[in-house]
Every structure is written in C-alpha cells, then in structure tokens.
Amino acid sequence: MTQELAPTLRDQSAAPSAGWWRDAVIYQVYVRSFADSDGDGIGDLRGVRERLPHLADLGVDAVWLTPFYASPQADGGYDVADYRSVDPLFGELSDADDLVREAHRLGLRVIVDIVPNHTSDQHAWFRAAVDGGPDAPERALYHFRPGRGPDGDLPPNDWESVFGGPAWTRTDAGDWYLHLFAPEQPDLNWEHPAVREEFESILRFWLDLGVDGFRIDVAHGMVKAEGLPDIGLREQAKMIGAQVLPFFDQDGVHEIHRSWRLLLDSYEGQRIGVAEAWAPTSERLALYVRPDELHQAFNFQFLTCAWDAAAMRQVIDSSLAATASVGAPTTWVLSNHDVVRHTTRYGGGAQGLRRARAAALLTLALPGSAYLYQGEELGLPEVADLPDGVRQDPAFFRGDGQDGLRDGCRVPIPWSGTAAPYGFGPGASWLPQPAAWAGLSVEAQTGDPRSMLELYRSALALRKELSGLGDGGMEWLPAPEGVLVFSRPGVVCTLNTLAEEVELPVPGRPVLSSGALEFGGGAVRLPGETCVWWAV
Ligand code: GLC
Ligand code: MG
Numbered sequence: 001m002t003q004e005l006a007p008t009l010r011d012q013s014a015a016p017s018a019g020w021w022r023d024a025v026i027y028q029v030y031v032r033s034f035a036d037s038d039g040d041g042i043g044d045l046r047g048v049r050e051r052l053p054h055l056a057d058l059g060v061d062a063v064w065l066t067p068f069y070a071s072p073q074a075d076g077g078y079d080v081a082d083y084r085s086v087d088p089l090f091g092e093l094s095d096a097d098d099l100v101r102e103a104h105r106l107g108l109r110v111i112v113d114i115v116p117n118h119t120s121d122q123h124a125w126f127r128a129a130v131d132g133g134p135d136a137p138e139r140a141l142y143h144f145r146p147g148r149g150p151d152g153d154l155p156p157n158d159w160e161s162v163f164g165g166p167a168w169t170r171t172d173a174g175d176w177y178l179h180l181f182a183p184e185q186p187d188l189n190w191e192h193p194a195v196r197e198e199f200e201s202i203l204r205f206w207l208d209l210g211v212d213g214f215r216i217d218v219a220h221g222m223v224k225a226e227g228l229p230d231i232g233l234r235e236q237a238k239m240i241g242a243q244v245l246p247f248f249d250q251d252g253v254h255e256i257h258r259s260w261r262l263l264l265d266s267y268e269g270q271r272i273g274v275a276e277a278w279a280p281t282s283e284r285l286a287l288y289v290r291p292d293e294l295h296q297a298f299n300f301q302f303l304t305c306a307w308d309a310a311a312m313r314q315v316i317d318s319s320l321a322a323t324a325s326v327g328a329p330t331t332w333v334l335s336n337h338d339v340v341r342h343t344t345r346y347g348g349g350a351q352g353l354r355r356a357r358a359a360a361l362l363t364l365a366l367p368g369s370a371y372l373y374q375g376e377e378l379g380l381p382e383v384a385d386l387p388d389g390v391r392q393d394p395a396f397f398r399g400d401g402q403d404g405l406r407d408g409c410r411v412p413i414p415w416s417g418t419a420a421p422y423g424f425g426p427g428a429s430w431l432p433q434p435a436a437w438a439g440l441s442v443e444a445q446t447g448d449p450r451s452m453l454e455l456y457r458s459a460l461a462l463r464k465e466l467s468g469l470g471d472g473g474m475e476w477l478p479a480p481e482g483v484l485v486f487s488r489p490g491v492v493c494t495l496n497t498l499a500e501e502v503e504l505p506v507p508g509r510p511v512l513s514s515g516a517l518e519f520g521g522g523a524v525r526l527p528g529e530t531c532v533w534w535a536v
Helices: 009-014 045-058 093-105 124-131 137-141 193-209 253-265 282-289 309-324 349-365 394-398 435-440 452-465
Strands: 025-029 062-065 082-086 109-114 168-170 176-178 213-216 272-275 331-333 369-373 475-477 483-488 491-496 502-505 509-513 518-520 523-526 530-535
Touching: 025 045, 045 062, 045 093, 045 452, 082 093, 082 193, 093 109, 093 193, 109 193, 124 137, 193 253, 213 253, 253 272, 253 282, 282 309, 309 483, 349 452, 349 483, 349 491, 349 530, 452 509, 483 502, 523 530
Parallel strands: 025 062, 025 369, 062 109, 109 213, 213 272, 331 369
Antiparallel strands: 168 176, 475 483, 483 491, 491 530, 502 523, 509 530, 518 523
C-alpha cells in the first residue's frame, strides 16, 4: 500500500457513521509475546510496529496493546510503576509514538491498556506510603487498615486475592494494605480525589499522544463497599462474575466511567473505553455501556459458554438484548491472555481446531464488534506442559486462587521458519515454543486455503464486503436441534455444533465455510462442527 492510498483514520471518523467501534474487529497484542526486535527474548513495541503489516493484511480494524509501561513485571506489566513511561523491556516513549503513527498510517486504530484498580508496589505513591510510616499522607491513596485480633496480626477482613491467599499484606509498621491481586499490586483508594485527578491526567497523556482508546483493566473493581465488609465465604475467586462482591461490580464504579466518558468525548476522533468487567449477568454488564459510560465491555458470558447450540443461542440472545436495552453494541470474545486458548477449551486436537474454525465464523457473523487474541488466527493451542521453572503467572506461585496457568496462552507466536523462535526475534523466546508450531507459523499458513490464517483473512475481508455483517440486527431461522441458523441482511449463517453431519435445505450461495460441503437434491450436507456463511 502506498502512502497516498492508505486510508487515514481521521477521514474515516469524519464520514457519517454510528461509531467505528460498533462493528470493529480488534486484535489483542500481548506485547511481550508478539514480536521481539532486540533479541532479549521479550516482545517489544518496535517488534509490534514491524509486524503491523500482518495485522493490516489480516483485515482487523484496531489493535489493543497490553501494558508496556514501566513495571517490575510482577504480573506481566499489570503492576504499573509509572503510567507515563515505557518500560525499557518494551522500548521507550518514542517507540510508542512511532507505533501509533505507523498503525494510523496503515488504517489501524490503537487501544492501550489502563490499569486503574491498583499500582505496582514500586509506584512512587506506594513507596512514599510505606517508607513514610503510619503517618505518611500517601497512605490515604491506598487501603491501609489495622489488623484484627489482639495483636492486629489477622487481616482486616476475610477478602481473598484473585490470585490466592488473603487480599491483605502486613507492613513493617504492623498495619495491612489491600491487594485484590498480587501483594505487588496494592489497590488504590478511589474515594481520594488525587487518585481521580491523576488518572484523568494519565488518560490525557495517552490521548494527546494519539491513542484511540483504552481497555480498562478491572473496570469493575475500583470502588469497594463501604466499611470493607466480610464476605463470610471462601473461594471468592470462583464467585467473580457470578455475583456482586463487596470488592467487585459495586455500583459506585459507574460514576468513574461516566467522568472518563466525558473526557474521551472531549477529544476528536471517537476515542473509546472498553471495560474488562466481570458482572454476574448480561444486564449488569450492560450498565457499563450505558450511553454516558463506556463504549464496549468484553462479553465474557460468551467466552465461558459451552460448545452447545442451545447454550450459545441463549447467551447470544441475552447479550444482544442487554446491550440493545442501552443502545450499545455487543462484543464477542473467545480468548485472551487470561484464559485457556479456545482450540484447547473446545477439546483440543482436530476437534478443537474444527470447533475453533466454526466459532470464528460464528463470532464474525454476529452483530457487533469482535476481539481476537493474537495467535487465534493461527489456531494456536494452549501450551500445557511448560516447565515450572519458566512459568511467570503470579497466581501459579500463590495457589488456590485462579488456576495460575495463564502462561500457556502467552507463549510467543510463530512467524516463520522451522525452528524456535520461529521468527519471533533474534534470540530464544521468554517462554519456549513447542516443536509442533513450525507448521502453524504465519509463513507456513499463508497461501494454504485450508489454513486457519486464510480462513480468518477471508472472513475479515468478507465482513467488510457484505454490508449486512457487523453492526445491526439478526433473526433466528428454524433449525434442527444442535444447529443454529440465523440471518443478517443479505447473509445467512449456519452452524452445526453436533459431531455428525446434518442435512439442510440450501439457504443461498455459500461464500465461506469452515469445512468441506457436499450438495445434492437441493440440500447441503453440513459436516459436524462446521459453520458456513451464505449470501442470499
Ligand atoms: C486483568 C488482566 C490480568 C491481570 C489482572 C490484574 O484481569 O487481564 O492479566 O492479572 O487484571 O491487573
Ligand atoms: Mg525485546
């Protein structure tokens, strides 16, 4: 693409449109595992910039970059020590600037992660809070409390860390501080005006640099219930997303998102906020995307849905109904850096791959926006057998919270060649890549019409061509049990979730299929676990 022909983003947003995010396909780059430019084995911003043509060619609309800020990396960068600087592992500020500019030149928008629930324990505020002793004014920026019991040696309440163990750590001064995640991630006190002011200033910093929006980490967590009440139950990590907890999905968080929306809207070019929010129902999740709040929220109900037609239909209906009730688009997500890759969740091996191919066509045919996680376009499986010595997920070392196995979806992706690191960078990658990944590289799959990569490329190209896809409505059509059939303007999508083939009347002209079709007598034999798009 020459510079003259490249679409410019400002032109697109100037066109009459309901909002670019409403049907955007957004690709999640887990920066440390995408591409390494300097050979330290860790992906970096320059690496991302050099590989942007892959994303433009894939056909996505935007890129979401996981945190690349100054951080001791106690939780893969979700422990931020300085929100306005780039960690030397990932480059420098000018690299972020170059990356945003190059992405825009290629017609890609850029969303960055913002981590407002907690800072790193190396953040200047927390250092001052601890080093300054009990009277340090910075203590008010976090949640410091005296312990319980006669000697104060019991935590202030019974809250558990998402990563396992108590959500409190005792200081040398004898009191305790709250951390819903690792001890290196102290929770901020959002009742304090300085916290609110600081984050508005941080948002402005990145908006001024030109980013198109923010993925808001733990967007459901900033506000805690008054008095930090006990929960009275163990295994609280398992309740996240299943019920409102005194530390998650409190109504008070919405006021923060409302103020951020005002700030986003004060910038030209449709800057967006997307919530990582775990809410117990689609209805509660929809509260985050009311017209004066954020633009999108990840739809984890869909991610966690079983491979079952009735269950999928129910989740699709409730997601669409809930977001429609507030006028927001739905998002569809199958994988991210916190969950087992979906080819593996769907059964692994040939079956997992077949289902993942079908699921890709399903999600890209549904109304709304879709998020892709790096490597799903290659059909990468979870890497289950990483040696303990290379693992870095903090939950792995704490036990009994989350399963602690989030490294298996974070293995650096294969680009080319027949041996590790498969073009990831000049040196060995921070997590070892399986030998079997030679056949899964971008290079190996390019041009092979049966490959996952070419399926995604075709689907994303067609999604742009067929105007009925993307934002808008859908209608369910009659279908046998185990099969989903729905129509969008000009398109019908058929998904057979069963293992065995089914016969259906031909609904139109097949334009894309995740498996081979056989026709005869006005009917089509839809193989098991296959999805097809038909033009009508
Ligand atoms: C979010 C991130 C996850 C991180 C956690 C704490 O859930 O996606 O990776 O560990 O927040 O910041
Ligand atoms: Mg590097």
